[in-house]
Amino acid sequence: AQSVTQLGSHVSVSEGALVLLRCNYSSSVPPYLFWYVQYPNQGLQLLLKYTTGATLVKGINGFEAEFKKSETSFHLTKPSAHMSDAAEYFCAVRDASGGSYIPTFGRGTSLIVHP
């Protein structure tokens, strides 16, 4: 069975500061890993994903995440926060192959950006 833990239900940063949103997963098989973002009154949209290959993946809006197998982590970062980054962020995991095609989501982290 898969599970996702997102540490911190809320993260608050100043505009221009580093953004770090934490995600740890549990999976019995090699995982695919995802970060989704949900802006107010909108559906979830994919920020970035790791499937195979390079462990540092870049996504939209300057975000990136690094898959660290030894730490079972997939933390999301952005060097400089912008006011428009304020949103809910969800980490998700699913089996890479031969297993379930159903992503399991974390509880989400609300990113607050203040001037």
Added chain:
Amino acid sequence: GAGVSQTPSNKVTEKGKYVELRCDPISGHTALYWYRQSLGQGPEFLIYFQGTGAADDSGLPNDRFFAVRPEGSVSTLKIQRTERGDSAVYLCASSGQANTGELFFGEGSRLTVL
């Protein structure tokens, strides 16, 4: 539009009533998922379709919940004898290739059971 469409966007009903929520996926997407999101929680899996058939319905909480996708496109989530605990945002997502994992979500249907 080109995205996933869900109707209604908001539904208020009384305890005990029957409710249908509709999802129109992206054209050509064979995989369709229903999730439920309660306040302060992440999306919780309900059911997954591959084509017309339910490939995995292990997330449906009880037999009051049922979903169909008769022609492999539009799906309807049906809830009988609604309870206050069913209040949540019901999310639909579709995927063109289930093996890549990327889901395209609709904006959700907010259900409130009074």
